[in-house]
Amino acid sequence: MANVLVIRASYKKAYPIIESLNRAGYRVIAGIDTMVSEALFSIFPDKFAWIINPYKSEKSYIASIISAIKENHVDIVVPVGFIDFLLLSKYKDILERYAVIPVDSFEKIVSLSDKWYAGGLAESIGVSYPRTLFLKDSIDLASVKAFLDEVGFPLVVKGFGDASRPRFVSNFDDLIREINLRAKDGVLLQEFIVGVGVGYFVLSDNGKPVAEFMHRRIAEVNPLGGASIKAASNFDPELLSLGRKIVERTGFTGVMMIEFKKEAETGNYYLMEINPKFWGSLELAYKAGVDFPRYLVDFYLKGEKPKQIPVKNISFSWITEVISSYSKHGLNVLVEIVQRTLPDSPLFSDLHPYDPPNFMVKSLFATFSLLKTSNKVAIEPIYLTKCLRDLLHKRKLNLIISDLDGTIVKLNIPWRVVRNKALKAGLIKPHRGINESFVRYWLAGDKHPFTKLHELIKDYEINAAADLHKNELLSSLFEAIKQKSVYFAVVSIQSEEAVIKCLGRLGILDYVDVIIGRDITPLRLKALTHAIEKMGINEPYQGIMFGDTLTDIKAAFRAGLVPCRITKNYIERLQAKDLNVSYADNITKILKIISSALRGS
Structure with a gap:
């Protein structure tokens, strides 16, 4: 032994x-x-x-x-x-x-863990990497401003090495403050990539995989990103190919985790970092049947390699971290995140019921964290940033752009049925979503599959629109704001025909100046800029963008609009607040505030 x-x-x-x-x-x-x-x-x-x-x-x-x-x-x-x-x-x-x-060698471990090196490696082998500014020796404000003009907010500020301590910023004052705090050790400014965290895990021998596994994050220790608190097995040929390409180029020997972000809108993979070490979500791979610790020791001690590795499709939850990370935000947030992260079985959690002393200690720790949860902490239903308050009370608001589904109204579309039909028709791939498929077809100029997918989904959208009824409050608010010479536009991933029908059924179509559906563009930033151009508003326009996703928030910043997230979800409200973005749990609440402010102007 x-x-x-x-x-x-x-x-x-x-x-x-x-x-x-x-x-x-x-x-x-x-x-x-x-x-x-x-x-x-x-x-x-x-x-x-x-x-x-x-x-x-x-x-x-x-x-x-x-x-x-x-x-x-x-x-x-x-x-x-x-x-x-x-x-x-x-x-x-x-x-x-x-x-x-x-x-592996000291030089290789150092290089691979360096964000600077990872960026250069990604560029050399054609792997996407977030647009990044490295400030290593001195802080050049001119370079910072030029980078900001190119990329826009939000930005991620982090260090170079393993303990990068990422921070999300969405205004210039916070950016400069964060840069000054980190200037001594070097600063990395990075484009904020909206999407899901995914990883490629590997044990390799001189750049050749010995054992492999992939995961996707379901929930993270921080609402905007971080270590997994629930993750699942992932089977994606594109991710597998990218991971192998990096391992082969580095010629690495040992265990390594390569972290990517799958961008929400395009489905493109962005290399985030390379970790030449064991990773935090190792237990997921172990429970799924990919026993990296054993393979590593068997390989180095005996020269043995696993012959065949059957991978289970499971999820794993770090329940004690769920509770300790989110209890500080109050009971409502904790209940929501626990519901999202509950394991399918206690065996697939860090409570380890088969290990009595560990189970006892973990249970006590979880209980202690629960007892610290405060009922006094509450995530308010509406939050306005200083930027939005200034826009309403000190400037002239002349433009409001809103998303449709999930923002103005929630369309009753059976997306699982739609997805299955699209899969059977060969219009989407198993590892891709519907919206990212639209975007990929659009960017590639593939009109035929785009149109077929568009027509398939449009029928469901039209049927969902037929179920809507006039919203008297919403109609009156649109009318009151419109009377103050404010332009209205609606941008949507739905078809233009469906958007028109929805707005008509809600009783607000007459107040909307411009409608941009996916027929014109499925890309949110392009839809916003197209809407502004179509309305003929000259800069500096002063507008608000309502949306329900982080993609909406990022596009609003890039378009020069003040973002406001519409969501009832507590975690999504925390995300907005961490980005210093306004939010409301219902669009009518924020429209009432806008209407009142305009009446007082």
Whole structure:
């Protein structure tokens, strides 16, 4: 029986590593640097070894590893955190005198974890990368302003390395403040990509995959992005191809996770970062049947590679993190996120009911977090930013543009039925959504499939419009605002014919100056700029854009409009607030405020 030292066991991803290796028949020594390590409360470690925290002393850390290797006759040392991978690679020549060290070279680990390097790598192999400005040695405000003119808000501000600490900003003052806070260590300004986080996990040998897995995030620790709190298996040939392309180019050996964002509107994949280490959502892959810890040790100790890996289609929830991350936002938010992240089975959660001491500790931790939830914290139904208040009270509002479905009205369209029909007709691919398929056909100039998909969905949209009735309050508000010489436009991913019918049924068609449906363009920013051009409004126009998605918010910023999100969803309201964007749970509420402000002007 081989002895495996796992360092350090204070990370959440250490748990599946230790469990995996124990079940594989290895003797597992858990290296700990704190007495509150989760590994101490588990049946899977065979023994514990004290490892010095590397952030306190690099040399003492390495010395403690050597000591643990000698004392426990360790055959292989499995790193867990990025700093563990980094320092094991840095001192690999020394450590390999005592045990196998399953990491690639120090130079490669450093390069791959650098956002600067990742951007250059993506460009060299034709992989999309968010537009990025690197400020490494000095802060050039002229460059910052030029970048802002090109990309627009919102922006993501982060550091270069593994602990990038991303922050989302949507105004110039916050941007400069964040840059100044990070200037010493280098700053990266990046385009905000709206979409879902997906990942390609791999164990590779000189750039050739040994084991692979893909995931998609369902919910994240932060409403705008971050570590997974629920994720699922993902089967996407395009993502697989992109991941393999990067692994092959780097010639990497070891475990690695490559993070992408699948852009919501186009379905394009953007490389976000390369992690030459074990990743936070490792337990999902392990539960789905792709046992990376075991494969890594088997490969380095025995030269064995898994022959066939059946992958299960599952989801996994980190329930304790769900509760600890969202309890601070109040009970309503917590209930909503828990409903979204509940596991299909307790076995597919970090509660680990098959490990009694761990289950007990996790349950106590979750209970303690629940008890801290405050009923006094509430996400208000309406929130107005200073920018929107200034527009209403200090300037002349002359333009309102709104999305239709999900904003003005909720159309009763059986999207699952529609999607299945489109799949059977070969009009969309299994790993692509309906809207992104429209956009891809549009950008490629493929008129025939675009038109066929358009006609298929239009019938359902027309039927949904027929179910609508006149909204007297909405009609009166549109009329009152229109009397103040405000232009109205509606932009929609629905067909123009369906939009016209919906607005007519609601009793507001006569107050709308311009309608842009997907017939004209399915791209939201182009739809906004086209609507403004069609109304003949000269800059500087002063307008508001209502929408229900982050795509709407980003397009509004780019079009020079003040965004306002319409949503009843608490998590989506948190997203808006984090971006310093106004929101309301109903469009009539914000229209009442606008109407009142215009009457007082």
